[in-house]
């Protein structure tokens with residue numbers, strides 16, 4: 001669940017960004033769209049408790065975000081937020097298995113090989129566990145990064161431009177994979193994108209009967225920057 005009211009963020013010495021209110025039920029999908037510079041990354045950073053709002057209220061997975069600071073915010077993020085960044089940030093020197101184990105260590109948990117295997121298997125990439133990132137195709141690397149994002153069973157999955165530089169077929173596959181994976185984990189999914197194809201892909205997903213709750217939209221415009 002994500003709920004915002006009068007949410008604003010001001011970069012030090014910069015303009016204030018004001019975000020429209022949203023209410024995304026648990027397990028639903030939010031399409032966060034808008035042109036470059038409209039505030040998508042900032043909104044994701046607020047939801048992930050990487051930065052604190054300058055005004056307004058924000059609740060994510062039943063947590064009031066204004067109350068979270070420092071190490072508490074880090075621990076909360078590790079436990080509840082799965083992040084699929086545009087640049088996948090797999091550690092080049094570590095195997096697929098070790099990249100996922102790293103996520104468990106970073107969250108202060110013991111390495112759980114069975115869980116890593118099951119998560120990779122659910123995404124069809126278990127046989128790649130011993131490979132290094134440079135030995136993966138782009139699509140395989142994205143599956144591995146998604147496995148890492150959902151490994152700790154987050155309540156919210158944030159995907160930043162997951163279809164950038166993908167052709168139509170690969171983009172459809174990426175959106176389907178994100179949607180079904182988030183649903184399997186009962187997680188709320190946010191897809192931040194300026195790719196117009198994603199809205200029609202999500203609509204098609206619903207038509208296929210894959211979505212039960214539906215998706216909502218948060219469309220940002222550069223004009224929301226107050227001068």
Ligand SMILES: Nc1ncnc2c1ncn2[C@@H]1O[C@H](COP(=O)(O)OP(=O)(O)OP(=O)(O)O)[C@@H](O)[C@H]1O
Pocket residue numbers: 011012014015017034035036037038039040041042043194225
């Ligand atoms: N560190 C910063 N200091 C000051 N202003 C910033 C900073 N980071 C971003 N901004 C400004 O905040 C606004 C929103 O930026 P943001 O990166 O959130 O947009 P975006 O929609 O994610 O863009 P893109 O699609 O290009 O990644 C922009 O006007 C940007 O210039």
